[in-house]
Amino acid sequence: MKTFYNRSLNWINYLLGCLLGLLGFSCDSEDISDLPAEYGTPWATYQFKGRALDASNQPINNLRVKAIPSNSDLDIDEIRDTTRTDAEGNFQIEMSYFPTNHFKIVIEDTDGEANGGLFVDKTTQIEIDDSEYKESYGHWFKGKVTREMDIQLEKKE
Incomplete structure (x- = not known):
């Protein structure tokens, strides 16, 4: 009985070895477009600097400024960065995010x-060209984009 058990076990091991060997070779591909599995996610760093000005080019302080990736319909804290303008109307936002070429500055x-008054909220669309990404390295870091802007707001009537 023990010999029958050992022979059966050897036979099953032999069949499983052959089956796994065939399956292993059948997964090989000659197509170079197949990408190997890699861990991680692509990312880039974005820096938006600017000034908020009124109609007479005077700085506006204490405005809330948000940078939102336009490829997202979500407006949640995980995917946006928020700051406020200083007394000179300056703001600066720096964030890391999945590479995208579209942002909204709100x-x-x-x-x-x-x-100094009530101002109308303003949304500015930012289009980023691939040539603007600088200092990229490796497969995952696309680079850093720096964009400077002056945004003029109108007073509410």
């Missing part, structure tokens, strides 16, 4: 009359 007046 400026909102959230303090009412405190900054």
Whole structure:
């Protein structure tokens, strides 16, 4: 009985070895477009600098400024960076995100009359060309994009 068990086990091991060997070779591909599995995710760093100005080119302080990737319909904290303008109307946002060529810069007046009046919220579309990505390295880091802008807001009537 013990010999029958050992022979059966050897026979099953032999069949499984042959089957796995055939399956292993059948997964090989000659097509060079097949990409190997790699761990990680592509990313890039974005830096948006600018000034918020009123109609007479005077700086507006304490406005909320958000950078939102346009390929996302979500407006949640995980995918946006928020800051406020300083007394000179300057803002700077630096964030890392999946490489995209479309961002929205949203400026909102959230303090009412405190900054010299009520201003209409403004959304500015940012289009990024692939040539703007600098300092890329490896397979995953696409590079860094720096964009400077002046955004003019109108007063609410």
